[in-house]
Amino acid sequence: MSDDAADAADAGPVPATNAGYDEWVDAIADGEGYALVCSNGHGSLPPRRVCPECGSTDLSREPLDATGTVETYSVVHVPAPRFADDAPYVTAIVDFGPVRVTGVVRGIDPEPNAIEAGDELEASVGTRETDGERIVVFRPTDGA
Numbered sequence: 001m002s003d004d005a006a007d008a009a010d011a012g013p014v015p016a017t018n019a020g021y022d023e024w025v026d027a028i029a030d031g032e033g034y035a036l037v038c039s040n041g042h043g044s045l046p047p048r049r050v051c052p053e054c055g056s057t058d059l060s061r062e063p064l065d066a067t068g069t070v071e072t073y074s075v076v077h078v079p080a081p082r083f084a085d086d087a088p089y090v091t092a093i094v095d096f097g098p099v100r101v102t103g104v105v106r107g108i109d110p111e112p113n114a115i116e117a118g119d120e121l122e123a124s125v126g127t128r129e130t131d132g133e134r135i136v137v138f139r140p141t142d143g144a
């Protein structure tokens with residue numbers, strides 16, 4: 001870490017905590033999700049402040065589409081403790097272009113063939129049954 005106080009043009013002060021992630025979840029909830037994209041075009045998500053690919057700290061916010069396409073998914077019957085009351089459920093990795101976002105798919109039956117790779121899902125925010133924490137939730141689009 002160097003003492004680089006010069007980059008004043010950026011998005012403003014961001015506390016070095018999870019706040020970046022909470023803010024990002026708020027943005028998703030408002031339909032204004034974004035990715036952090038470095039000058040080399042690598043995408044990442046808050047609370048990252050350094051490009052995971054090239055180490056660049058010059059990250060700008062690029063709006064995300066409301067919908068992405070399913071890259072892979074799995075039906076979870078034996079969850080981690082934080083998801084104990086949610087099982088069975090489907091987690092998916094959804095491709096939004098610059099970034100892939102992991103979330104829980106709702107509005108479907110938690111069965112292996114309920115969705116498939118290439119399906120379009122809409123990102124929103126829901127709460128985990130187990131502890132009420134906010135999580136990224138994907139839902140099927142209504143055939144748009």
Ligand SMILES: [Zn+2]
Nearest residue numbers: 038042051054
């Ligand atoms: Zn990069």
